[in-house]
Amino acid sequence: MFERFTKGARDVVKGAVAHAERERAPYIDEGHLLLAVLDARGTRGSFVLGALGADAEGKRAAIGEALVAARRRAGLSQADAEALAGLGIDVDEIVARVEQTHGVGALSGGRRLGGRRPFAKEAKGVLESSLRAALAHGDRSIGDEHLLLALASRPGIASEVLAGHGVTVPAVERVLYGGGEAAAS
Template identity: 90%
Template sequence: MFERFTKGARDVVKGAVTYAEHERAPRIDEGHLLLAVLDARGTRGSFALGALGIDAEGKRASVGEALLAARRRAGLTQADTEALAGLGIDVDEIVARVEEAHGVGALSGGRRLGGRRPFAKEAKGVLESSLRMALAHHDRAIGDEHLLLALASRPGIASETLAGHGVTVPAVERVLYGGGRAAAG
């Protein structure tokens, strides 16, 4: 599948690996992929993000902060947090207590010191969905725009974060393809 990736898409994957290494994360997750998509310049994905208002550094920083907040909650989405609140569980209070005892980011996963990092199940799903997105739009190669569409379409912290900033599958498709055709995935 990687042979079908454009240079931009390959750069996103490499960037995600770099983010995971920098954090000493045990796995490359969808948040790392999203951060790397945000770093892209001069690609179809960066064009779509710019057209949807995510080209200013403040907006990019806001997306990064939302991902960091989700990581601090052990990857729980805001919807998960609200559902638990309905059961009387205050996730923010739990995070605060754990971080008070074990340090900031204690719930964000184990730390990996070296070696090759595998892709988390969700990140693998994003890569697979990007192929489906490319096929749905009759594109021969998988670009960073397909990774962006896949991130926006799959339930999780990346899609929740993107949607919170106005980046949805229909919006990206409208910018890139003009019509907003329904994509498989």
């Protein structure tokens, strides 16, 4: 599959690895892929983000903060936290208590000291979905725009954060492929 990746898509994967290494994360997750897509310049994915207003520095910072907050909640989305709140469970209080006892970021997973970082199941799913997105649109190669489509379409933290900033599958498809079918979605 990686032989079908454009230079921009390969750069996103390398950027995700770099983000995970900087954080000393035990694995590469979909948040790292999202941050790397946001870092891209001069690509179709960066064009889409620019057209949707999600590449502005303030928005990028807000997206990064939302990803950090989700990691602190052990990967729970805001929707998950709200559902638990409906049951009387205060996720923020649990996180605060755990961090008070075990340190900040205790729920975000173990720290990896060295070696190659594996891709988390969700990140692998994003890569696989990017291939399906490219094929669905008749594209022969997989670009960072397909990674963006995959991030926006798969349930999870990345799609929730993107949707909160106006980056949805219909919006991305409208920018990439025009009105037609995407406008009806």
